[in-house]
Each structure stands twice: as structure tokens, then as C-alpha cells.
Amino acid sequence: MSILKFDHVSHAYDGNAALDDVSFNLNKGEMICLLGPSGCGKTTLLRLAAGLEVLQHGRIKMAGKTIANAGTGLCTAPEKRHIGLCFQDFALFPHLSVMSNIMFGVAAGVAKRKRWALDMLAKLGLEGRAEDYPHMLSGGQQQRVALLRALAPEPGVILLDEPFSSLDANLRAQTREETLSLIKTTGSAAMMVTHDAEEAMFMADRILVINKGRIIQTGAPAEIYSRPVSPFAASLFGPVNRLDGVVRNGRAETSLGAFAAPGHGEGTKVQVLIRPEGLTPVPEADPQTSPCTAQIVSAHFLGGVSHLHLCQKGNKELLHIDCQARVPGTYLPRPGANIAFKVDSAYVYIFPQSAANSAPEPQ
Ligand SMILES: Nc1ncnc2c1ncn2[C@@H]1O[C@H](COP(=O)(O)OP(=O)(O)O)[C@@H](O)[C@H]1O
Ligand SMILES: [Mg+2]
The missing domain is CATH 2.40.50.140 (Nucleic acid-binding proteins)
Known part of the structure; x- marks a missing residue:
């Protein structure tokens, strides 16, 4: 069942197309990876889903309800979309403790979510660090806190934009495995941006290959790898x-x-x-x-x-x-x-x- 739906979405900056007629469904509990070279429109797609850009063409639905419609001008505020965000630079609040960062967007059931957060911190090797500040943590630890912050309000969808790009290779491999397992245990659907084909194959139930603002192929990792639709799609994998x-x-x-x-x-x-x-x-x-x-x-x-x-x-x-x-x-x-x-x-x-x-x- 679809939780997020893009319907003929196009977007341009100063007349230059960034997304061109993009339609797809993200299903409940599914992990989709957006794979494509730098500048192909991946971040723009996430920002539109999150409500951080005003929709110019098309329609976006979440759990069956329209949250953005360029035709009518409807644009649900980001905080009302029930979407969790985890971006490249983590963007933790430096003046808030680890626990306060994680609990930032939690409005209801605070005590229960605090217990969840403590449990998750322990599972992710951060036991006893709840009252530390972000600068006291390593890059990998900050990434985990940013992920917990995105998941804490129990969003229907979580959006991740190159979440491992500032980690070194070994840490990246370990962190992506933890991230995937954590997202899967919460049951949240997720959409992750990457330009790394191996990362996309590791994480995704389904990959959307994007080139110049258009989705040129969708499918399971093995399908895309073994049946690329074009020389471009074939060469994304090396x-x-x-x-x-x-x-x-x-x-x-x-x-x-x-x-x-x-x-x-x-x-x-x-x-x-x-x-x-x-x-x-x-x-x-x-x-x-x-x-x-x-x-x-x-x-x-x-x-x-x-x-x-x-x-x-x-x-x-x-x-x-x-x-x-x-x-x-x-x-x-x-x-x-x-x-x-x-x-x-x-x-x-x-x-x-x-x-x-x-x-x-x-x-
Ligand atoms: N705020 C902006 N103003 C003008 N152009 C932008 C802006 N954001 C992105 N772009 C342009 O839109 C295109 C798609 O960008 P982006 O969605 O960030 O791609 P990706 O995440 O795949 O690297 C690029 O050509 C980029 O330069
Ligand atoms: Mg980007």
C-alpha cells in the first residue's frame, strides 16, 4: 500500500529544470534509494516531499491524502507531514543534549519515547551518552543520533539525503547496516538519496535511477544491475x-x-x-x-x-x-x-x- 505518492511532479530553479515529470509510489515499510549522479535532482525530490520547496507542477499524496497540489496551491506545512528528515550534515542542535536532540520533534507520549530513545542509544553503542552534547561525539555517533531524532516522532516516512557521506569507508559500511536494521524494525517507509551504487544495492528494496531530473528505471537492485535500460544505467554500477x-x-x-x-x-x-x-x-x-x-x-x-x-x-x-x-x-x-x-x-x-x-x- 502506497504511503507517499508523486504524481507528475516537475520542478525548476530560475527556469532550469531540476525534476521533469516524476511519478512513483513509496509503499508502506519500503526502502527506496534514489540513485543518480550529482545534480540530477535527488535532493530536490526529497525537499519537495518534505515540504521544504513549494511544489510547482503536479501533486504529492501521503497516506491517501493530498499534501501538495500545484494546481490548487495546497501545501501542507513540513511539520504537519509526519515525515522524518536525516540530512547529510546531521544538523544536530549544538546547544541541546543528545536526548533533547532526539526528543525535539516528539509532541505526544514523551515518557514512552524517552524510554525508546534510551533503549536505542544502548543498542547503538551510546549507552550513558544521553546527556552528552553533539561536539562530544564522533561523526558516526552523531549520525546515529540524527537518525534517532528523525525516527523519534514515529514518522510514516523517513527521508535520508546521503546520510553517510561524511563518514569514512569502514564506518560507512557499519553505519549503513545499523541504519537499515533500525529503520526496518520501526516499520517506517524510507527514501534515501545516494550516488553510490553499492550503497543503493545494499539498502534498497527498490532503486529509482535518476538522470537529468527524470526517473529512467525502477526495480529491485538485482534487476537494475542485470537488466539496465540504457548505457547510462549500466555504467552507474562501475x-x-x-x-x-x-x-x-x-x-x-x-x-x-x-x-x-x-x-x-x-x-x-x-x-x-x-x-x-x-x-x-x-x-x-x-x-x-x-x-x-x-x-x-x-x-x-x-x-x-x-x-x-x-x-x-x-x-x-x-x-x-x-x-x-x-x-x-x-x-x-x-x-x-x-x-x-x-x-x-x-x-x-x-x-x-x-x-x-x-x-x-x-x-
Ligand atoms: N536552491 C537552488 N537554486 C538554484 N538551483 C538549484 C537549487 N538547488 C538545486 N539547484 C540545481 O538543481 C539541480 C538539481 O539539484 P539537486 O536536487 O541538489 O541534485 P542532486 O541532489 O541530485 O545532486 C542542479 O542543477 C542544481 O544545481
Ligand atoms: Mg543532493
Whole structure:
């Protein structure tokens, strides 16, 4: 059942479009991640949901009731929307204790929510810190307090804008796991902004991929990863190999072999994208496969996986290969060596050459 609904929402700043005809539903108890490059409109979408921006076009509903309607000018005040906010910089009140920060928006059942807050602080490793002030806490601890503050009034929806971006990598991984588990135990629906695909895949029941103010794909993480709708959506998850191909007999012929190309006309030029993990080194003599061969340009050991940079002989194209699960991280051929490899078609995506999509901007 839908708890938050965007209906044909568009928004512009000084005539420049930030969101363009956005419609989606957030369901009860669901975690949606908004994934897209910097400047694509993610924060604007959250601010509109929270009531921090006046809606210009479309309608927003919460629990079946319209809370903003550009047509009639209706705009429910932020504090009446029953939405919790947890933004990038935590924005804790420096002059209030941890407990006062958490209880800031709680209007009813204060004693009960205080007990809840003490319980949660203990669960999150902050036992005995309720009367401390924000400056006495580390970044990770402040993030947890900000999350508790957003959850304390028992909102129907919680909005998180890059909530882990100021934490270092290790702390980020731990904090996101705690955050997800805490939100799931409260039963609150959540919408989280990130430009980190791995974070989105970890947290989300459903991902909305956004580019230039438009939702270009929605789906479960595995669905988006394995069936991207465009080169842009494919490359959000990391570097991909791009090859030119031509469709002959229903297959896209490339320098790495021919791949089934249903839906692409005979003779059309296509762009073939292959994820690095779709390339697996094999013994050259393996009769089960018809391997491609390439020369190692460089090889880097990364722990669990090795990153190989390959160059095909007699071909100017360079291929970047991450050898993942199927190759031990200790597989590290020397530069100049020739290797054989096969391509797993599950990691191959074919798009019309004319697909007007660009790679994500650098973050
Ligand atoms: N207050 C503002 N005034 C003018 N332009 C803005 C404002 N906020 C955002 N923008 C512009 O709107 C676009 C979308 O911004 P934003 O929603 O912050 O994107 P994201 O969160 O995905 O990085 C960007 O081009 C940004 O520069
Ligand atoms: Mg933003």
C-alpha cells in the first residue's frame, strides 16, 4: 500500500529544470534509494516531499491524502507531514543534549519515547551518552543520533539525503547496516538519496535511477544491475567495457564474439556493454569454450579480486577486466602475458548505437 505518492511532479530553479515529470509510489515499510549522479535532482525530490520547496507542477499524496497540489496551491506545512528528515550534515542542535536532540520533534507520549530513545542509544553503542552534547561525539555517533531524532516522532516516512557521506569507508559500511536494521524494525517507509551504487544495492528494496531530473528505471537492485535500460544505467554500477557491434543473423558480432541481440534489426549498428566480471580467464585448450585471447597490459591484486587490464591482439580496443568470484584474488598474470578468457552473456547488454545516453558525470 502506497504511503507517499508523486504524481507528475516537475520542478525548476530560475527556469532550469531540476525534476521533469516524476511519478512513483513509496509503499508502506519500503526502502527506496534514489540513485543518480550529482545534480540530477535527488535532493530536490526529497525537499519537495518534505515540504521544504513549494511544489510547482503536479501533486504529492501521503497516506491517501493530498499534501501538495500545484494546481490548487495546497501545501501542507513540513511539520504537519509526519515525515522524518536525516540530512547529510546531521544538523544536530549544538546547544541541546543528545536526548533533547532526539526528543525535539516528539509532541505526544514523551515518557514512552524517552524510554525508546534510551533503549536505542544502548543498542547503538551510546549507552550513558544521553546527556552528552553533539561536539562530544564522533561523526558516526552523531549520525546515529540524527537518525534517532528523525525516527523519534514515529514518522510514516523517513527521508535520508546521503546520510553517510561524511563518514569514512569502514564506518560507512557499519553505519549503513545499523541504519537499515533500525529503520526496518520501526516499520517506517524510507527514501534515501545516494550516488553510490553499492550503497543503493545494499539498502534498497527498490532503486529509482535518476538522470537529468527524470526517473529512467525502477526495480529491485538485482534487476537494475542485470537488466539496465540504457548505457547510462549500466555504467552507474562501475566501469563497463564498450564494444561496437553489427547485428548479423540475430547476433551482435563484436571483437569478443557474437551475442544474441533480440529486438535489434538485421544489419544495425549496436553498442555492446560487458561488465568486467563477465570476462573470466580460462585455460586456452579448454574444448568446452571458444575463448578469446588477449594480452595483459597490467594486473593489480585487490584482495578478494584481481583487476586486469587487457589489450586484444590486433585490436586497438582496450578492455578493463575485474576478475571476481570465479578467479582467486591471487590470480595475477604478468604484464605482456597472453591469456584466454570467455565472456558470460549474462553480463552483456546490447543497445542501439544511436542510444543517446552518456556515461554518468564524475562524482
Ligand atoms: N536552491 C537552488 N537554486 C538554484 N538551483 C538549484 C537549487 N538547488 C538545486 N539547484 C540545481 O538543481 C539541480 C538539481 O539539484 P539537486 O536536487 O541538489 O541534485 P542532486 O541532489 O541530485 O545532486 C542542479 O542543477 C542544481 O544545481
Ligand atoms: Mg543532493
